[in-house]
Amino acid sequence: MSGPGLVSAARTPNASQGAESRMTRALREASIAGALAGVLGFFFLALRTDIVTGGLEVTTRWGLWFTAIAIVFAGRLALNLFWFGHSYGAGKTAGRKITRLLPSSKIVGRVALAFALILPFFFMVLFPNRDRQYIDLSILIMTYIMLGWGLNIVVGLAGLLDLGYVAFYAVGAYSFGLSAQYLGFGFWTALPMAGLLAATWGLILGFPVLRLRGDYLAIVTLAFGEMIRVVLINWKSFTGGPDGVSGIPKPTFFGLEIGRGSGSFGDVFGLPYEPIHRFVYLYYIILALALLTNFVTMRLRRLPIGRAWEALREDEIACRSLGINTRNTKLSAFSTGAMFAGFAGSFFATRQGFISPESFTFLESAIILAIVVLGGLGSQIGIVIASVVMIGGIELLRNLDFLKQIFGPSFEPAEYRMLIFGLAMVVIMVWKPRGLVSTREPSATLKEKKLIGADQIAQGEGH
Amino acid sequence: MTTQTQSLYRWKDDPVLTVEHLSMRFGGLLAINDLSFEVGRGDITALIGPNGAGKTTVFNCVTGFYKPTEGRIVARHGKGAQTEAVDHATRTGKRWHKSGEGAVFLLERMPDHEISQKAKVARTFQNIRLFGGMTVLENLLVAQHNTLMVASGYTVGGILGLPSFKKAEKAAIKKAVYWLEHVGLVDRADDAAGDLPYGDQRRLEIARAMCLDPQVLCLDEPAAGLNPRESADLNMFLRYIRDTHGTSILLIEHDMGVVMEISDHVVVLDYGVKISDGDAAAVKNDPKVIAAYLGVDDEAEIDVPEVRQDLSGAKGVPHE
Amino acid sequence: MEYFVQQLINGLTLGSIYGLIAIGYTMVYGIIGMINFAHGDVFMIGAFISLAVFLVLTTVFGVTFLPIVLFLALVVSMLFTSFWGWTIERLAYRPLRGSFRLAPLITAIGMSIVLQNFVQVTQGARVKPLPPQIQGGVELMSGSVDGTTINAQLSYMQMIIIGTTFVLMVAFSLLISRTSLGRSQRACEQDRKMASLLGVNVDRTISLTFIMGAALAAVAGLMFMLLYGVIDFYIGFLAGVKAFTAAVLGGIGSLPGAMLGGLLIGLIEVFWSAYFTVEYKDVAAFSILAIVLIFMPSGLLGKPEIEKV
Known part of the structure; x- marks a missing residue:
C-alpha cells in the first residue's frame, strides 16, 4: 500500500473501464473532491464566529468558500490528469530509485559539512543586510538537526517511539537557566551538567516505561513530557512558573565575553565589536554540539551497543535469545538521546536568554519526531535535509511579504506556518512512508559494503 | 553414528538439561502438565508431538520467555547430574551455583537473556527471527x-x-x-x-x-519448509555441531525423517503430557505414540501400515 | 457530604464526555491497531460545528425553542463531523495501511496539527464563549458547613449530558452486537486478512468505524461546549489525551471499557481538583495513564495479551 493516496487513488484505471474516458472519470472524481471540500469547509470557511459585544456573531464568507471548492476541484482534476495516470503502480519503486540516484551519503555529508563550516561568512559576504537573520535561522535549523540526531538514537536506531523528547530538552534548558539564576553558573559549566541531568531523567523516566510496546510507549512518553511541563508551570517558587527564567547569560569565549568593553572578546583580539559576532559564535557552538552528536552516534553505531540498539529495533525477542539485556540496552539508548537533548536545551537557554514552559509543548516533540521520520529513520543526512526543508521552509513563510499584495494587507503568511507544516507531514509520509533517505549502511562489512533497502528494515514495532 | 554404543538411558546419568515436573498454565488452559525429561550431554534429543502438544511452550519455558507455573529446569556445565549443587542452589534460592564439578543453573529463576548468556542455552525460533x-x-x-x-x-x-x-x-x-x-x-x-x-x-x-558457544542448542522446527536435500544437509550440519563442538541439541521437529535419523533420544508430548520417552526405535513402536498421531484411543489396536511407515520416517518419504 | 455528591455528579458529567471520545479511540485501535492521534481534534471540530449551527439557528433563523436548536445542532454536527472523520481516514491513513506502524502515527500527528491550525486560521485563535443556555436543576440535598450552605444540585444540563450519553451508549452497543456492521467490525479486529477473504469489505468497515467515532466525538463536542460554555482550537489535545487514557484504563478495544474508563477519569479529575490542587489535575490524568500502562496494560475490561514468541 503506497503511492499517491489522495481521494480515490485506489481505483486503478484499467482497460475494462474503457467506456468511461479518462477525462470523464477525472471530472467526476474532481467533482466529488470539490463537493467534499464544500461540506468539510462549510462551517469553517463559509461561516465564521466572532466575539462581538453582547455575545457571538456569525459572519459569512461565501467567496472564500467557493474559492476553496474551486481550488480543490482544480487540484484534484490536475492530479488525476497529470500525475496519477503516470505513477500508478510505481509508488514503491519510484522512491527507491531516487535514493539510488543520489550520490553516496558520504559525499553529500562532506559537502554539507564544508558548507556548514563556512556558512556564516557565506551569508556575511552575500547578504550583508540580512546576514544576522540568516545566521539566526541557521542556528535554529542546526538546533533542530542536533535534536533530530539525538532523537534518532532513540527512534531511528533503537526503534523506541518517544513522543516526549522535548521533556529532556526542557530539563537541559531549565538546568542551565536555574543554575545560572541560583548558582551563577556560566554556559560552559552548565552544559555538561545539563546533559548529565537530562540523561539521568532519561533513566528515571525510562526505567518503568521501556518495557511497553511501541505505541503505548509513545503515549506514556507524551504523558511524561506534558507532566514535566505542567510541573514547570506550577512550581512557581522555583521555576518562575509561566513567566519562566530570564537573564540567562550568553556563552563566553574562554572566559571572554562577546560584547563591548574592556576584557571582552573584541577588546582582546583587537576587533571592533559588532552584534553579528555573537550570532556567529552561537552558530559555531551549536555546529560543534551537533557534530559531536553526529560523531558519537556514528561511533556508537559501529560498537556493540549500537548494533544491539539496531537489533532491538529489528527483533526484540531475538535479542533476548542472544543474551542481550534489552532493558539496559533500551535505557542506554533512551538516556543517550536524552543527554543530547539536554545539551541542546542548555544551548537553547543561552541563545534565547529567556526560557518558559511555552517553548516545550508537545508540538515541539512532534516537530522533532517528524524531522526524524521524514528524514528517514536512522539516516543522519536525511535528518539534515528534513530540518532544512521543514524548519527553513516554514520560517521562509515569514518573509513572503509579496503575498500581502495578493491577498490584502491583513494576510499574515506566518499564521499558515503550522498548517503547512502539518500538511507537509501528511503528504510526505503518504508519498514516502520510509522517509526521504531510507537506505541503511551496515555497521560492519566483510568484503563489500552494500546498502540495505528500506523494505527489509524493521521500525521497532514492539513485540 | 554413535548412538547404540552406550547404555540405553545414559541421558539420565549425564544430563546437560533436566526438566522436572514442569507445568505451564495460561489462564484456564493447562498447556504443560507435570512434564519431566532429560537432555543427555552430547545427545541430539527430539521433542515431538502433534500440533498444539505444547512443544514450543516447553522451549519458551526452558529459554526463559515464559515463567513456568511450576517445576524446575536445570542446566549443567560439567559432568554428571551434580545433585548436591542443584539441591544447594534450590535451597538457597540462588539462580546458579558453581562448584568444582562445574556449574548448575536453575533456568526457571533466570531472565531470558541470562539463560543464553550465563547458562549457555541458545535457541532458534519456529518463525525465523x-x-x-x-x-x-x-x-x-x-x-x-x-x-x-x-x-x-x-x-x-x-x-x-x-x-x-x-x-x-x-x-x-x-x-x-x-x-x-x-x-x-x-x-x-x-x-x-x-x-x-x-x-x-x-x-x-x-x-x-x-x-553464543552454547552448551545446549534448542532448535524449533529447524527443518520446516526445507526440501529433502536441504533437510539432509541440515542433519549433517547438526551432527557436525554435536561432534565437533560437543553441543547438546534439543529440537522440536515435525519431519519424522529428520527425527528418526538423527535423534539419540526422543520425547513425545501430547496435550502437554509426556506419553513416551526413549530412543528412536523404542518410540516409533510405542502404540501410545501412534495413537496420539492418529487421534484414536490408547486401547485401540492400531495397524495402519502407512502410518507406521510415516512414523518410522523412511528417508524416501516425501514431506512436501 | 453534599460537596461530595456534587463532585460525584460533576465527575460523571465530565466522564460521560471523555467516554464518548474514548469510544472513538478504542474502536479504531481495536480495528486497525493505531492510535488515531487526530481524534481529539475531531472532537474539537465537532464542538466548532455545533457552535456554528447553534448560532446560525438562534441568530440568523431566530429559532428560540431550545430543544429543537440543540437537537438540530446535534444532528448536523454529527453528520458533518462524520465527513471529517471519513476524510481523515481516507487521506491520511488508508494509503498507509499495510505500511509500517510508525507511518500512520506520524500522519495522525500531522493531521492533528493540520486540524488545529486550520480551525485557528479560519476561525481565529481567540476563545469562543457561549453564555450558559440551560439553567436550573434539581436540588438533591442541602446542608451547611461552617455556616455556609452547600447544595448538591443535579442541573438540567448535566441530566441532558448524562442521559444523552447513556442513550447513545446503549444504541451503540446494540449496533455493535446485533448488526452485520458490528460483526464485520469484530471480524476485522480478529484478523483483517481473513475477514477480507471471507467477503467482509474491510475498507468500508474501517471507514464506518471512523465515521461512528467521529459522530460520537461530535456529540462530545456539543456537550463540552454546553458544559463549559467556551471552546477554542486547542481543546482537542488535552481532551484527546484524557480520553485516550480512559480508553486504555478501560482496556483498549473494549467499548464498555472505554465508557467505564471515561467515567473514572472524569471522577478522578474532578475529585482531584476538588480535594487536592486544580493546577495538577492534568498531572493526575497523565500519571494514571502511565501507571495503568505499566502495571495493567490490558486495562480493566480488556483481554490480557500473551506474548507470542
Missing part, C-alpha cells in the same frame, strides 16, 4: 554482544577506539566467518539477512545461535 534489516555478518556479531561489550569497555573504550576492542572485534568476525563457512553463506555476508532465501535464513539462525 533474524534481524532482517541487518547484514548476515551483523547478525552474527549481535550474537557475540556480551563478549564484545566487555571488550569495548562497556562502550567507553570503544568510543575512544582502544586497540584491545579492535582485536576483539576481529576475533568476533573470525568466529562469524567460521560459522558462515559451515552454513555456506560466506559470499552473502554483506547482504541483508532479510534478503536471503528461506533455507539460508534457517541455517543462518542456527549459525547465529552457535556464535
Whole structure:
C-alpha cells in the first residue's frame, strides 16, 4: 500500500473501464473532491464566529468558500490528469530509485559539512543586510538537526517511539537557566551538567516505561513530557512558573565575553565589536554540539551497543535469545538521546536568554519526531535535509511579504506556518512512508559494503 | 553414528538439561502438565508431538520467555547430574551455583537473556527471527554482544577506539566467518539477512545461535519448509555441531525423517503430557505414540501400515 | 457530604464526555491497531460545528425553542463531523495501511496539527464563549458547613449530558452486537486478512468505524461546549489525551471499557481538583495513564495479551 493516496487513488484505471474516458472519470472524481471540500469547509470557511459585544456573531464568507471548492476541484482534476495516470503502480519503486540516484551519503555529508563550516561568512559576504537573520535561522535549523540526531538514537536506531523528547530538552534548558539564576553558573559549566541531568531523567523516566510496546510507549512518553511541563508551570517558587527564567547569560569565549568593553572578546583580539559576532559564535557552538552528536552516534553505531540498539529495533525477542539485556540496552539508548537533548536545551537557554514552559509543548516533540521520520529513520543526512526543508521552509513563510499584495494587507503568511507544516507531514509520509533517505549502511562489512533497502528494515514495532 | 554404543538411558546419568515436573498454565488452559525429561550431554534429543502438544511452550519455558507455573529446569556445565549443587542452589534460592564439578543453573529463576548468556542455552525460533534489516555478518556479531561489550569497555573504550576492542572485534568476525563457512553463506555476508532465501535464513539462525558457544542448542522446527536435500544437509550440519563442538541439541521437529535419523533420544508430548520417552526405535513402536498421531484411543489396536511407515520416517518419504 | 455528591455528579458529567471520545479511540485501535492521534481534534471540530449551527439557528433563523436548536445542532454536527472523520481516514491513513506502524502515527500527528491550525486560521485563535443556555436543576440535598450552605444540585444540563450519553451508549452497543456492521467490525479486529477473504469489505468497515467515532466525538463536542460554555482550537489535545487514557484504563478495544474508563477519569479529575490542587489535575490524568500502562496494560475490561514468541 503506497503511492499517491489522495481521494480515490485506489481505483486503478484499467482497460475494462474503457467506456468511461479518462477525462470523464477525472471530472467526476474532481467533482466529488470539490463537493467534499464544500461540506468539510462549510462551517469553517463559509461561516465564521466572532466575539462581538453582547455575545457571538456569525459572519459569512461565501467567496472564500467557493474559492476553496474551486481550488480543490482544480487540484484534484490536475492530479488525476497529470500525475496519477503516470505513477500508478510505481509508488514503491519510484522512491527507491531516487535514493539510488543520489550520490553516496558520504559525499553529500562532506559537502554539507564544508558548507556548514563556512556558512556564516557565506551569508556575511552575500547578504550583508540580512546576514544576522540568516545566521539566526541557521542556528535554529542546526538546533533542530542536533535534536533530530539525538532523537534518532532513540527512534531511528533503537526503534523506541518517544513522543516526549522535548521533556529532556526542557530539563537541559531549565538546568542551565536555574543554575545560572541560583548558582551563577556560566554556559560552559552548565552544559555538561545539563546533559548529565537530562540523561539521568532519561533513566528515571525510562526505567518503568521501556518495557511497553511501541505505541503505548509513545503515549506514556507524551504523558511524561506534558507532566514535566505542567510541573514547570506550577512550581512557581522555583521555576518562575509561566513567566519562566530570564537573564540567562550568553556563552563566553574562554572566559571572554562577546560584547563591548574592556576584557571582552573584541577588546582582546583587537576587533571592533559588532552584534553579528555573537550570532556567529552561537552558530559555531551549536555546529560543534551537533557534530559531536553526529560523531558519537556514528561511533556508537559501529560498537556493540549500537548494533544491539539496531537489533532491538529489528527483533526484540531475538535479542533476548542472544543474551542481550534489552532493558539496559533500551535505557542506554533512551538516556543517550536524552543527554543530547539536554545539551541542546542548555544551548537553547543561552541563545534565547529567556526560557518558559511555552517553548516545550508537545508540538515541539512532534516537530522533532517528524524531522526524524521524514528524514528517514536512522539516516543522519536525511535528518539534515528534513530540518532544512521543514524548519527553513516554514520560517521562509515569514518573509513572503509579496503575498500581502495578493491577498490584502491583513494576510499574515506566518499564521499558515503550522498548517503547512502539518500538511507537509501528511503528504510526505503518504508519498514516502520510509522517509526521504531510507537506505541503511551496515555497521560492519566483510568484503563489500552494500546498502540495505528500506523494505527489509524493521521500525521497532514492539513485540 | 554413535548412538547404540552406550547404555540405553545414559541421558539420565549425564544430563546437560533436566526438566522436572514442569507445568505451564495460561489462564484456564493447562498447556504443560507435570512434564519431566532429560537432555543427555552430547545427545541430539527430539521433542515431538502433534500440533498444539505444547512443544514450543516447553522451549519458551526452558529459554526463559515464559515463567513456568511450576517445576524446575536445570542446566549443567560439567559432568554428571551434580545433585548436591542443584539441591544447594534450590535451597538457597540462588539462580546458579558453581562448584568444582562445574556449574548448575536453575533456568526457571533466570531472565531470558541470562539463560543464553550465563547458562549457555541458545535457541532458534519456529518463525525465523533474524534481524532482517541487518547484514548476515551483523547478525552474527549481535550474537557475540556480551563478549564484545566487555571488550569495548562497556562502550567507553570503544568510543575512544582502544586497540584491545579492535582485536576483539576481529576475533568476533573470525568466529562469524567460521560459522558462515559451515552454513555456506560466506559470499552473502554483506547482504541483508532479510534478503536471503528461506533455507539460508534457517541455517543462518542456527549459525547465529552457535556464535553464543552454547552448551545446549534448542532448535524449533529447524527443518520446516526445507526440501529433502536441504533437510539432509541440515542433519549433517547438526551432527557436525554435536561432534565437533560437543553441543547438546534439543529440537522440536515435525519431519519424522529428520527425527528418526538423527535423534539419540526422543520425547513425545501430547496435550502437554509426556506419553513416551526413549530412543528412536523404542518410540516409533510405542502404540501410545501412534495413537496420539492418529487421534484414536490408547486401547485401540492400531495397524495402519502407512502410518507406521510415516512414523518410522523412511528417508524416501516425501514431506512436501 | 453534599460537596461530595456534587463532585460525584460533576465527575460523571465530565466522564460521560471523555467516554464518548474514548469510544472513538478504542474502536479504531481495536480495528486497525493505531492510535488515531487526530481524534481529539475531531472532537474539537465537532464542538466548532455545533457552535456554528447553534448560532446560525438562534441568530440568523431566530429559532428560540431550545430543544429543537440543540437537537438540530446535534444532528448536523454529527453528520458533518462524520465527513471529517471519513476524510481523515481516507487521506491520511488508508494509503498507509499495510505500511509500517510508525507511518500512520506520524500522519495522525500531522493531521492533528493540520486540524488545529486550520480551525485557528479560519476561525481565529481567540476563545469562543457561549453564555450558559440551560439553567436550573434539581436540588438533591442541602446542608451547611461552617455556616455556609452547600447544595448538591443535579442541573438540567448535566441530566441532558448524562442521559444523552447513556442513550447513545446503549444504541451503540446494540449496533455493535446485533448488526452485520458490528460483526464485520469484530471480524476485522480478529484478523483483517481473513475477514477480507471471507467477503467482509474491510475498507468500508474501517471507514464506518471512523465515521461512528467521529459522530460520537461530535456529540462530545456539543456537550463540552454546553458544559463549559467556551471552546477554542486547542481543546482537542488535552481532551484527546484524557480520553485516550480512559480508553486504555478501560482496556483498549473494549467499548464498555472505554465508557467505564471515561467515567473514572472524569471522577478522578474532578475529585482531584476538588480535594487536592486544580493546577495538577492534568498531572493526575497523565500519571494514571502511565501507571495503568505499566502495571495493567490490558486495562480493566480488556483481554490480557500473551506474548507470542
